[in-house]
Amino acid sequence: MRPLLRAPLILAVVLVGAGCRTGSALRDLERAPSHALAPDPEASLVQLVERLGWREAEGYGLLDRGADSLDTRLALIHAAECTIDVQTYLWHGDRAGTLLLNECLDAADRGVRVRLIIDDFQLEGGLKRAAALSFHENLELRVFNPYLEDGAAGRLLEVLGDFDRLDHRMHDKSMVVDGVVAVAGGRNIGDEYFGLGGEFDFRDLDLVVAGPVVDDLEACFDEFWNSEYAVPVADLWHGIPADAAAHQDLRERLDRTLAAADGVIGRRRAAHDETWVPALERLLAELVPGAGRVVRDSLLHSRGGLTGGGTGLMAAEIARIAAEPGDEVWFVSAYFVPDDDFLAHLAEETARGVELRILTNSLASTNQPLAHAYYAEERARILATGARLHEIRVWGPTRTYYQSPGSVAERLGLHGKAAVYGDHTVVVGSMNLDPRSMKLNTELGLVVESAPLAERTRAALARDFAAAGSWEVRTGEDGGLEWHAGELRRETQPALSGWQRFSTWFLGFLPLRGEV
Structure with a gap:
């Protein structure tokens, strides 16, 4: 074979092999199915929604400002007693992202089942943190449509060999708490989406919703969660520690990050029932029918x-x-x-x-x-x-x-x-x-x-x-x-x-x- 033709042929074989390997590997990975749980009538949030009349009827509220959207998420996570399901495209490791992640871990400590599904597009660099996060027995993180190669060179070959799959991304954004209240809209998780950006802020919109439509949001989450494209993060890459020591190190780093954050984040972190419970009651009482x-x-x-x-x-x-x-x-x-x-x-x-x-x-x-x-x-x-x-x-x-x-x-x-x-x-x-x-x-x-x-x-x-x-x-x-x-x-x-x-x-x- 002519040397001039040998290199392109070798490259073609590598790319085809990469495409076959990644496409089939996703299907071969084992994942335990799980589904939305029926709302617990004894849960405080379920009872609040019932008392306000939003179990049979539907209520909607516009989250116009980033601060209100962040506070709504924090109040709902704080109120959670049974389940938290979050689906998002991006989850940054900045102040807002760290605060929300820490609150989810605190909820898992209380016995709440937490399921997080994040698109893989910008996850590189946070793999060890993600794997350590999933060590918690009540919290599971799945990565949507992931790369199966680590490192820039491996990922480049994977893109070239499996472009059609990797070009499709999960851009959905929702959060459902205890099966009765949800937030959905355009915001990712990060400072700039909540009015806390360093260089710029985003003007964005979400809706907070209660009523039967929440069941449909849960069904959407479950379809993604149980699909062949959603992979438990601990199953993706070899050599990533997912043990008690790594998890404890993650918790300590989150604490240090939040301790060093400014007063705005500090006040939100220190808030307790006397802040979040009345805020949540006001929020749900002000929903409008639709x-x-x-x-x-x-x-x-x-x-x-x-x-x-x-x-x-x-x-x-x-x-x-x-x-x-x-x-x-x-x-x-x-x-x-x-x-x-x-x-x-x-x-x-x-x-x-x-x-x-x-x-x-x-x-x-x-x-x-x-x-x-x-x-x-x-x-x-x-x-x-x-x-x-x-x-x-x-x-x-x-x-x-x-x-x-x-x-x-x-x-x-x-x-x-x-x-x-x-x-x-x-x-x-x-x-x-x-x-x-x-x-x-x-x-x-x-x-x-x-x-x-x-x-x-x-x-x-x-x-x-x-x-x-x-x-x-x-x-x-x-x-x-x-x-x-x-x-x-x-x-x-x-x-x-x-x-x-x-x-x-x-x-x-x-x-x-x-x-x-």
Whole structure:
């Protein structure tokens, strides 16, 4: 064989072998199935929900600010007596992530069954901590769609050999406590999602829910938990300690991290029943009635497994709702890359008199420059549909509204995903209006028919659509784009620097539109 041909052939054999090994290895790993437990009528949270009338009826609350969303999670974990199920894309090891993890461990110490499922995309570097965490007899961590090779070189070969599988990620975000109260929406676990960021904070949205719809969220969690793609972390990599000593070392490191945290985290950590019980009672008493349903992308049915490529159920549901009669629709999507069909739909809606408003990131506020590069190519076409287009002001006056006390973040970015249809329907979830969310990731959302929730959500979003919160992009008299915010007017898009403008423009030439 010619030496020139030998290397490519060897590489091809390695890649094919890597693909076969990873695809079959996931199925071969043993995992004990488990399912949601029926709510215990003796549990305090179950009794509170019953007393407030949210066992048969459904109640919904908007978690508009990061501090409120963090406190709601802490209050629910503190109240848990039976089960905690958390599904998330990212769980950072920062102050908020450490505090929530520590509270979950404390709940496990009380005998609560804790199940955590996290996407593997950014888990590398935390494997030893994750394995040590799962040593607790009442806490189990499963990793979704994991890499089976450790180290950068091994993972690169695995991606090349098994790209179709690894390109699909779990983007769902939910937490269910004692089977009767849940939080679902767009927030991951980390400082910037709760108004505690160091450099920037995210404007994001969640719903807290009670009632029968919680059963559907539990069913979604169970499907992922028991799938072949969710693997107990201790079974993934050899040589990772998962013993009592490693677990104790983890607990001590968590304690040191929290002890060194600032007063905001310290006060939350020190809070006891006198803080969390009244806060939880107020929160649940202020829920508003509605009729909701969970819309989710099923791993096993909607796409034929993780290598399917069709449009997910979440995207299809958004399109269906948008086609219903109404006079006004507000979309919020952190990353907005519309295709021809979506643009045609926008034009059809405005042609029949519907007022469409869209809020997304500006170049200055985005944390995903590649997605912004493809969005920027479509700005003129979006405006041509008749929709009004708004972009978050990174240093706008409303920035401080989303900060928790003690935050030092100087910039604000958008991470929320929501829609309000007329005065009656609200959608809050994890799905952006971009190709990755529509065709590659699994996504989860809540569609709620509720006039009072629609009113609250519209009032909250009005702050972002106003001049203090966003730029409105318009077509100028010369046909070029302009950015307006009250008396302010700019003819170049807001950016952090000229280099950011140039580098993002350059990224737009990459043939990766389907990946963002």
